[in-house]
Amino acid sequence: MVEVDADRLAQMLPPAGVGMQHEPIRLCGACYAETPCRRIEWQFKETGGCNRHDLRLLSKCPKCGTRFKIPALWEYGLCGKCRTPFAEMAECQKRI
């Protein structure tokens, strides 16, 4: 068990992004509303939930279904297609 935990830890703290799950890009709109930046934990959670808000993470825009761009392109914090702000998407997130 200890070895498994160590492996998991290593995955959670990858050097230069190695070992991370990059796709799909996931997002908690409620977190983004509070702090408009990407939280690295979103890419690690296999259950797809935000443990701060007890909400399921979004992997695409709930309004138009477009997948999120890579966070480096989140200049304005909105959907690249329908321009819904990430913060507003929190209303569409389901409770865990």
Ligand SMILES: [Zn+2]
């Ligand atoms: Zn959250």
Ligand SMILES: [Zn+2]
């Ligand atoms: Zn959209």
